Amino acid sequence: MKSKKFINDPDNIVEDTIEGFINAYGDRIKKLSNSDVIIRKNLEKGKVGLVIGNGSGHEPACIGFVGKNMLTANGYGGIFAAPGPDTLYDAIEAADTGEGVCVLISNHAGDVINSKMAIDMAQDDDINCEGVILYDDIASSPKGQEEERRGTAGTLFSYKIVGSYAEEGHSLEKVVKMAKKVRDNTRTLTVATVPGTSPITGYKMFEIDDDEIEIGMGVHGEAAAHTMKISTAEEIAKVMCERLIEDKPYLEGDEITVIVNGCGQTTYMELLIFYNEVQKILNEKGIKIYKPAIGNFITTQEMGGIALGFCKLDDEMKKMWAKETDAPGFNI
Amino acid sequence: MKSKKFINDPDNIVEDTIEGFINAYGDRIKKLSNSDVIIRKNLEKGKVGLVIGNGSGHEPACIGFVGKNMLTANGYGGIFAAPGPDTLYDAIEAADTGEGVCVLISNHAGDVINSKMAIDMAQDDDINCEGVILYDDIASSPKGQEEERRGTAGTLFSYKIVGSYAEEGHSLEKVVKMAKKVRDNTRTLTVATVPGTSPITGYKMFEIDDDEIEIGMGVHGEAAAHTMKISTAEEIAKVMCERLIEDKPYLEGDEITVIVNGCGQTTYMELLIFYNEVQKILNEKGIKIYKPAIGNFITTQEMGGIALGFCKLDDEMKKMWAKETDAPGFNI
Structure with a gap:
């Protein structure tokens, strides 16, 4: 039996989803006009930005986690496809208010490669920017090889805890340290x-x-x-x-x-x-x-x-x- | 293919669900010890109580709508089965802090009969109590016969709007009037x-x-x-x-x-x-x-x-x- 999903043209699923999201929550969030990035409408200076990129199709993750005490911006890709480095760069640049940006990276090959490229690009442009790779899925690699594990639903702890922590105005160094602590726990x-x-x-x-x-x-x-x-x-x-x-x-x-x-x-x-x-x-x-x-x-x-x-x-x-x-x- | 639901004994689904709910949100809500009623942990005097009864199996409805600016209490029945009049009476009695109780009734035969009996019982015990039947499903009866329509998902508007209104300390008469207004809209x-x-x-x-x-x-x-x-x-x-x-x-x-x-x-x-x-x-x-x-x-x-x-x-x-x-x- 074929799917009976409520969609229009399968080629436009992500665009339609995002348009619906912005129309529904435009009081709080917006899309960058020139990039596939959802970002908070009002950014406060003096706070480290918190960014993640992810493939679409996992909603509400991660567009739904952009907000006060959570993410600053989310760069989204196609269905189950990592966003490209340009999109992630745009998210980083837009999330930076001068205090730098912490990029959370859910451990999947495409996300890691593209996030690292985007971080390099941002650093070249003198944006203070650091990445933290999140891995939590104990099924995907044995104990002792935690860094090989995939990022899964436990990444939510980082979005919330690190998001609230960045909101308090801590330095990038401290925000990165907190992200690693949450991941390791x-x-x-x-x-x-x-x-x-x-x-x-x-x-x-x-x-x-x-x-x-x-x-x-x-x-x-x-x-x-x-x-x-x-x-x-x-x-x-x-x-x-x-x-x-x-x-x-x-x-x-x-x-x-x-x-x-x-x-x-x-x-x-x-x-x-x-x-x-x-x-x-x-x-x-x-x-x-x-x-x-x-x-x-x-x-x-x-x-x-x-x-x-x-x-x-x-x-x-x-x-x-x-x-x-x-x-x-x-x-x- | 049979269901692969995450349950234990099918005879205990509702009890297990409620136990999980209380354990998860016990900071805000509790269950009456002697009745199938979920109620806010701390009730403020001077406010009309807002109560609804409903069958289980529609979660988060309606246990998940008990809280500040929403329901005061929810009497729940078996899976897709209206709670009995005794349960609803218990919910009304517990929700009353002296200002009376508005009982919202989603229009299904069992819910209407049992709610009306419970309201009669409460009035006999000198609880100031009034019911408002909610009907919103335009497919179930033609225009002009709105009162024959079923209560469906649009009842959510009443839980939220009437709940916030009761929280402001309006009289039972005014709360009932607001419930009817929301329903009619x-x-x-x-x-x-x-x-x-x-x-x-x-x-x-x-x-x-x-x-x-x-x-x-x-x-x-x-x-x-x-x-x-x-x-x-x-x-x-x-x-x-x-x-x-x-x-x-x-x-x-x-x-x-x-x-x-x-x-x-x-x-x-x-x-x-x-x-x-x-x-x-x-x-x-x-x-x-x-x-x-x-x-x-x-x-x-x-x-x-x-x-x-x-x-x-x-x-x-x-x-x-x-x-x-x-x-x-x-x-x-």
């Missing part, structure tokens, strides 16, 4: 139950057997590390929590925040049921949860599945995580 | 593309032909009035907008707010593309949009589809619509 694992549909072709992006779920799926349907038979929320939560806790490791007495990220078609009802199991498991281990984020934040079209992310917090990070934002795609 | 129409799955049986709740979409679907899969062949977002928006505009009618010079409500698996990308078409059509007709709500607010499990709702606003209603809320399920 984060681990994520994704399970997928039902494939999403490409909005361009209208066909399923990959296959999953009817009685199986994939553990370790990437945000573009990258091959999962393992499969398991369909099971209860309790059992799936147990498998995922154990792997995440062991990897970091998260320890008794730790305080963490949690993201239970729906990948597209997984209902809020299911996310709440799943969160409940996660909390039980963590509490049994003496790990406390602070203000979880539960919702469809970083999606793979209408894929069924859940990305579970943990981030260990200290008091300052808690404060940054909790700060209110007017970014349309974030709510805790 | 609201029209909604829903199209469905893909059926949702019952979380209890694991099977599809109804069938839709592969090349068709249903226009006028109810929130429980109630039969649609018409079908149309799958089409572009632009054409679907045109059909829906024309019917909504004509029904009220909404006129040149009107200022309205809009809900583009995803029914479950429709992506935020699609909702933005669709919203863009809606705005174009309304602007052409000289109708201005104020702060649209775009997201999955009132769902039918993972049904594919969009409910489009309009509500005409005056200056006071605009102010009420825009007020910030800490309700976990609402964000504009």
